[in-house]
Amino acid sequence: MTETRDVVIVGGGVAGLTAGVFTARHGLETTVLDSGESILRRNAHLENVPGFPAGVNARLYLDMLGDQAERAGCERELAEVTSVAADDEGFVVETAAGADFWADYVIAATKNTVDYLRGIEGVGFVDRGKTFVDCNEYGETGVDGLYVAGRLAEKAYQTVVCAGHGAEVATRLLDEDERPFYHDWTVPEDYFTGRGRDVPPGCEEIDAAERRRREAESVELMQEYFAEPYGEEPVQHPSVAGDD
Numbered sequence: 754m755t756e757t758r759d760v761v762i763v764g765g766g767v768a769g770l771t772a773g774v775f776t777a778r779h780g781l782e783t784t785v786l787d788s789g790e791s792i793l794r795r796n797a798h799l800e801n802v803p804g805f806p807a808g809v810n811a812r813l814y815l816d817m818l819g820d821q822a823e824r825a826g827c828e829r830e831l832a833e834v835t836s837v838a839a840d841d842e843g844f845v846v847e848t849a850a851g852a853d854f855w856a857d858y859v860i861a862a863t864k865n866t867v868d869y870l871r872g873i874e875g876v877g878f879v880d881r882g883k884t885f886v887d888c889n890e891y892g893e894t895g896v897d898g899l900y901v902a903g904r905l906a907e908k909a910y911q912t913v914v915c916a917g918h919g920a921e922v923a924t925r926l927l928d929e930d931e932r933p934f935y936h937d938w939t940v941p942e943d944y945f946t947g948r949g950r951d952v953p954p955g956c957e958e959i960d961a962a963e964r965r966r967r968e969a970e971s972v973e974l975m976q977e978y979f980a981e982p983y984g985e986e987p988v989q990h991p992s993v994a995g996d997d
């Protein structure tokens with residue numbers, strides 16, 4: 754049976770998960786299909802992501818990002834996408850396990866994996882030792898509704914750059930979808946309404962009690978994440994690990 758979604762994101766690494774946070778927060782039904790091999794799992798200690806003064810375990814960071822995408826409303830599935838086909842109405846996304854999704858939009862965020870896109874007329878590829886998808890700075894390709902995010906869009910090889918690009922691509926998509934969108938801000942009570950303005954779409958005013966509740970929840974959750982060193986070891990390069 755074909756499942757229908759507003760957005761299917763292929764690749765749930767840094768860029769794909771961040772894109773999903775934004776599309777799902779703005780009400781688009783979003784599924785992230787990921788084969789579970791973000792290159793960031795190879796990192797030994799992640800020290801250049803803003804907000805972590807002494808760095809953070811990269812596997813913990815990725816898992817927290819996945820949890821954030823789910824809290825925002827994304828569905829996530831461990832799945833390898835084998836093909837994406839396009840017509841005037843949207844996209845059919847197929848997985849190796851035989852599942853089908855129909856989506857208005859696809860965001861491809863699979864680092865240098867491109868084979869599943871080769872059947873789509875109008876998609877260009879760039880070969881520089883690794884393969885990238887030809888797109889503009891907002892991840893738009895030659896095919897309406899098909900976007901590319903992160904390394905696959907030839908963004909620089911840093912986590913924060915790829916995460917930022919995932920957010921940028923998602924906000925571009927929301928623009929194209931004509932979703933009422935402002936800045937995705939949560940603001941104190943009266944910030945807009947106290948000036949006689951409506952709360953813009955995509956923003957939220959919260960009162961002091963709600964602000965304290967959310968902060969308490971955040972403190973509790975972060976304490977759980979950081980209660981102990983994260984057990985998972987880095988994934989070694991295949992040639993060092995003897996898998997090549």
Ligand SMILES: Cc1cc2nc3c(=O)[nH]c(=O)nc-3n(C[C@H](O)[C@H](O)[C@H](O)COP(=O)(O)OP(=O)(O)OC[C@H]3O[C@@H](n4cnc5c(N)ncnc54)[C@H](O)[C@@H]3O)c2cc1C
Nearest residue numbers: 764766767768788789790791792793834863903904911912
């Ligand atoms: C050893 C090492 C250390 C690093 N250390 C740092 C660091 O200290 N600081 C830093 O800023 N950056 C670091 N990086 C770089 C960082 O990991 C990347 O910039 C970032 O992960 C790129 O994000 P991405 O979303 O584009 O790709 P990825 O995070 O690799 O995500 C791509 C995802 O696509 C999935 N995928 C691929 N094909 C398919 C398919 N057909 N179907 C479904 N899913 C698919 C993969 O499983 C993967 O989860 C390091 C990289 C390496 C290799």
